[in-house]
Amino acid sequence: MRNGITQAPFGQLPGGESITQFTLANATGMVVKIIDFGGVITEIHAPDRDGRMADVVLGFDTLAPYQADSPYFGALIGRYGNRIARGRFTLDGREIVLPTNNGNNHLHGGAPGFDKRKWTAVAHDDSLQLTYRSRDGEQGYPGNLDATVVYTLTDDNELIVRFHAVTDQATPVNLTQHSYFNLAGQGDILGHVLTLDADRVVAIDDESIPTGELAPVAGTPFDFRTPRPIGSRIMEDDVQLRHGLGYDHNFALNKPQGKTMTRAAHVREPVSGRVLELFTEEPGVQFYSGNFLDGSLAGKGRAYAHRSGFCLEPQHFPDSPNQPQFPNVILRPGEVYQTESRFRFSVER
Template identity: 65%
Template sequence: MHAQTDSTPGITQAPFGSLPDGAPVTEYTLVNRHGMRVAILDFGGIIRRIHVPDREGRFADVALGFDELEPYLGASPYFGALIGRYGNRIAKGRFVLDGHKYALATNNGNNHLHGGDRGFDKVLWQAEAVGDELRLRYLSPDGEEGYPGNLDARVVYSLTDDNEIVVRFSATTDKPTPVNLTQHSYFNLAGIEGCGDILGHEILIDAAGFVPIDAESIPLGGVRPVDGSAFDFRQARTIGSRIGEQDEQLANGQGYDHCFVLDRPAGSRAPVRAVRVRDPGSGRVLELLTQEPGVQFYSGNFLDGTLAGKGCAYPFRGGFAIEPEHFPDSPNRPDFPGTILRPGELYETESRFRFSVDS
């Protein structure tokens, strides 16, 4: 952990290797007037680094990721990536839309996960730095990974002087298609250099219910109240406080890997606070504000030390993800909020990852 240098506000860019077809990959670094830095690749829209201060003003990188491009090309666990067309799972990789049956890639056991074999995390986005914004665009062709319609997807990243990473998604289509875009960063607020786990982080989730899942992480149906369970984070407590309890849902997720149904004011589309996470040791705090109806909280259950980057072999539960999104398997669940985008409609959603320190 170290003092921050080269903190001129703005956006700079530098090469970050090449894809197998020779296409160059670029890393864009956003810096605000407080010296917070966020590095983003045009490949996968990946947030590779997030440098933020602790309560003593010492900066550290809090985003899990890799030093080079190659690991991102393989079976990386979506470190920092944009996810599409559909974040989370679709049962059996199948859905029916307007009487037509569609079959998607089954890349997670029997099910479809995070857009398939080559989701939006594995494509090169068109990138442009405009003022304090990094604007990304990807044209997903009709039939890609089994999805109908040509989807014009756009993402705008910005870094505010309030230490917020703002992520604004938009999309249009020429055929009805499911759309559920999200951002999949893994965080360790103690700093990556420490190579520790996140079980001592305190988390608050503004959700009175969650989506229960089966052993394949597919929704069982409906929403279950968090009352009296290991899923009640309405008051802040450590991630590790109940993660080892004998609980069928914890067993099915091998820890927390569930969509929490956020408490939102009726009819409001304004971003609301969904999650607050605090690392007591460093004093770093992360809040997620979102327009989405849910957030997938994942406690890094499949990290096992075999993936390494930035001087750390990422240990079991060495990072957490808080993915703002609609609910899993919504195309097959008419009781869940809809995820179908139709021609003439505009998909828009905004989430903010706000960093601060406690007193």
């Protein structure tokens, strides 16, 4: 029997708008908490091999840090997840100029992006639906974009994230979910054992912009085709690791073109036995090893030190509007943007 969805206040925005936290719970005791500010997942409580629950995502106890300097903890990202070089691209012969909020480049939809907007929330029996209208010209993007995200927690300990969007002008769209995971609930993530189903990785320059090459992972620290601890090669003298200050790269998944659901990643935390699997319809997954966490942020009783969380962001490749050889990211009027990813939690005995 499902426990359904409950809700509670989670603070107010400067303009007086109330923010609500929604709690999804399933029959096995797993709990996911989400706020309607940025669609942020604030908590995920999952069992270890002995049935002990722990919160396995990074986040904060209150609203204010999410409004301020949060590094996208748990947030929905849009209109365009990842970087666009120089904040510029050409669309149908017209130059589009976006604000640059990551050095010379545009990152995660700008500031503010979808991660710092209030979404309209509607709770159903086992799902939370969030909607947001991004108006024409917001952060430089053309067209009115109507985005819908549905979070569903199943009794199989699977968190399903479904994205849907339509537009009235051609515009790039690349929505994703940006949770930071730590399956131990504490410490760093270097001992987590990762498998990524990707023969190639999107090579980047020293500003984390794709060079255009999909580089083979074989013989490099990026080869996670067989299980390997995240920290096993992260300190090697590799040009791509230097560019990302660790892992901050989009892996091109081994899958046929089109909306095929495949298992992109498997992560195991040996001490707790917790396992996270990512299934997605997206062509890539951005693996980030928490390189910029430095202990200056704290929440839920602990400081977030260097590499205390990792991200697996299902998405299209960075800078795709400037890289015609990459899969298409332009949504046009009359088309529907639709994609689904699943985060499945389990334990290894």
